[in-house]
Amino acid sequence: MSLVVYLAGAVLLLSAAVLFHRPQSATPNPLTASTCVTITLGATVFVCSAPVTLAAVNDLTGIPNFGAPLTYGMLSAYSCSVLILLAYWRGGPPARVRRQVLRSIALYAPLIVTLIVLFTLADAPTERLTDLDTYYANTPYMREMIVLYLLGHTAAIVAMAVVCLKWAREVTGLLRTGLLLMIVGALLDLLGFQLTKYTAVVARWTGHDLDFLSTNVAPPMAALAALLFSVGYVLPRLLPAAVAHGRGLRDHRRLRPLWTRVGFVSVAPKPPVSWWRLPEERLHWREVAIHDALLALAPYFDDRVRSRVLAAALGEGRTAHEARVAAEAAMLAEAARRAAALEEPCATPSTHRLHATEVSGTAGLVELSQALARTPVPGPVGEGTVKPSMAAESPPS
Structure with a gap:
């Protein structure tokens, strides 16, 4: 008893x-x-x-x-x-x-x-x-x-x-x-x-x-x-x-491919250690840091890459939205490669706005991340265009 x-x-x-x-x-x-x-x-x-x-x-x-x-x-x-x-x-x-x-x-x-x-x-x-x-x-x-x-x-x-x-x-x-x-x-x-x-x-x-x-x-x-x-x-x-915690953990994990490709150029300040206790706070920080990285990579966006992949995706029978996300993932992957290689930005950068930046919340970023996970890595990703004194260390996953 x-x-x-x-x-x-x-x-x-x-x-x-x-x-x-x-x-x-x-x-x-x-x-x-x-x-x-x-x-x-x-x-x-x-x-x-x-x-x-x-x-x-x-x-x-x-x-x-x-x-x-x-x-x-x-x-x-x-x-x-x-x-x-x-x-x-x-x-x-x-x-x-x-x-x-x-x-x-x-x-x-x-x-x-x-x-x-x-x-x-x-x-x-x-x-x-x-x-x-x-x-x-x-x-x-x-x-x-x-x-x-x-x-x-x-x-x-x-x-x-x-x-x-x-x-x-x-x-x-x-x-x-x-x-x-x-x-x-x-x-x-x-x-x-x-x-x-x-x-x-x-x-x-x-x-x-x-x-x-x-x-x-x-x-x-x-x-x-x-x-x-x-x-x-x-x-x-x-x-x-x-x-909410489960959803935050899931989205945080699904954003890993995107963060791995673009996180090296983000200069978003790290939150206090206590913030890492809650999944929603970790997810929010990663979302902010990714948007910061996308902004830094914008000068490297090449419309020629996006147009080529868009046409190929449509030819494979994908929907217009699926083709757009795949094309944006390819353009982003190429931009990250060029930034990591310390190449010069595009002479005429793309003015195209990513779908992930048009929608609120993390759904668009997650979709881009999953598309990017299926996109081959163009080359090694190292230190990018941000100067070492300004670059933030990559946060824990």
């Missing part, structure tokens, strides 16, 4: 770490912070509830079952953080959000204190690592502590489910998917964790034994519910960023 809850906690902490990772210059975001706090508290609850952790805490403090109020207090703090997260996520006037946050804290802070007081008043000398809820279900003060932590958690999950259900009717896309996952997680928590706990405790009150519901059914259901909560939290925020 300890391995299962530790694994669930590790997954939650990993998702929080990924979500909280951001450039050092980024402005702190209350929504991101509250999301990470909620996920971290959820992971802490799992770690605290593991029998190995409970035994270690009890031994360290010398108090039997001290791990119980610790775990229940963490669970109540997690319940409070869920409500705070929803307040920030839903948004609205700052004053209203602030009131909702303070109201949640005002409700759950006394609850946590009460749990500790009840445990202090109770007589629970026998250490129970897996069945404390049912073993002490009829013990004064312990009984009230168990019911109170369950009620506090139920209130938070029900409130979360209601808000998510109403909100899901108003939105679409990834946000709606995340909300639906949270609703499913809430149902699992309510039915798989809380209802089984309530049933097992009430069974003890009535003289029956349904302890297996509390010890065997509730923990894995709670773990699955928490994982669904976390996925619902982070999916609308991480997936678009992950897709």
